[in-house]
Amino acid sequence: MRILVLGGTAFVGRAIVEDALREGADVTLFGRGRTGSHLFPDLPRLIGDRDTGDYAALRDGEWDAVVDVSGYVPRHVNQAMAALGDRVGRYLFVSSHAVYVQTGVGPGSDEDTPRRPPRRDTEVLDNDTYGPCKVACEDDVLARYGDRATIVRPGKVVGPHDVQETFTYWVRRAARGGRVAVPGHPDQPVQVVDSRDLAHLVTRLLTDDRPGAFHAVGPAEPTTLGTLIETCARAAGTDVELVPIPIDAAPAHFPLVTPRAQWPTRQRSAARAQAAGMPTTPLPITVADVLTWDRNRGEPPLPHGLSPEAEATLLATTTP
Ligand SMILES: NC(=O)c1ccc[n+]([C@@H]2O[C@H](COP(=O)([O-])OP(=O)(O)OC[C@H]3O[C@@H](n4cnc5c(N)ncnc54)[C@H](OP(=O)(O)O)[C@@H]3O)[C@@H](O)[C@H]2O)c1
Structure with a gap:
């Protein structure tokens, strides 16, 4: 199988390329040539830029599938689709x-959960626009490729x-x-999916030529933040x-911490x-x-947490 990966040299895309190679696929990479340039030296690397809309390197070639791991706004997918066509x-x-609505979602929700309204009026991505821009991307890919479109929606x-x-x-x-x-609260549900x-999942969906939407969440057994921390300690x-x-005594957007009202969104x-x-x-x-x-x-400094x-001060001064 010939697979073109738009991206493929950072975290998620890198794992997809590694799995596709293990499965025997012929992989071609498309990117700016900036990230992970030491990776996959034997793979063809087409140079272009989704920010400027430079897809000239895709003018030739045919692939059984493209994996778009670096598309964030509808312009990205529309320009890629125009370049690749059939x-x-x-x-x-x-x-x-x-992409999913944040409220009114119960535990065990599936891929038919209502999505947020699409956004096409911005390319500035933040908590309010990231999901709705992905919704617009999904809609455009489905409109262009129909049954030849597959959507994968990872959790964390x-x-x-x-x-x-x-x-x-x-x-x-x-x-x-x-x-x-x-x-x-340590009882807060947590969902994390191993990149591998x-x-x-991505390579299986391609091998099986399977359309539809799939959200990718893990781990195998439902877990909580407390159990996850204890697993890390073990x-x-x-x-x-x-x-x-x-929660409000800690820095905002604390790693893997979710307000109670959104706990069901961590139980898909x-x-x-x-x-x-x-x-x-x-x-x-x-x-x-x-x-x-x-x-x-070498455990470089982390941007979060x-x-x-600071933790010692907080533990000394804060009561739950
Ligand atoms: N991490 C999570 O928890 C999570 C959760 C849900 C969904 N996702 C989704 O998973 C994907 C993340 O993929 P990722 O980890 O591989 O990282 P990424 O940052 O989305 O993609 C980086 C890759 O895209 C290329 N790239 C970046 N800017 C480019 C541009 N302007 N033109 C062409 N190529 C460009 C990079 O290579 P160059 O720099 O060389 O161009 C690199 O190969 C995203 O779609 C994200 O929405 C992630």
């Missing part, structure tokens, strides 16, 4: 669980090479052991004491993706692999 068999768009993706590093915060924090400040499981051989602190059903072949790596394995990766790269000093 020289691709299937268009698989990597979307996000952020975790694993080695994670550029967002929110999961890494907890892996590293638990490895330090001791009293751990947990904003909100997501990647294998992987590192440490002991932790979870100390709940009020993985049934459709699993039936289509998505594996479910056990959480302890994902944690252990992230711990090893983070240590091997609390420093040890």
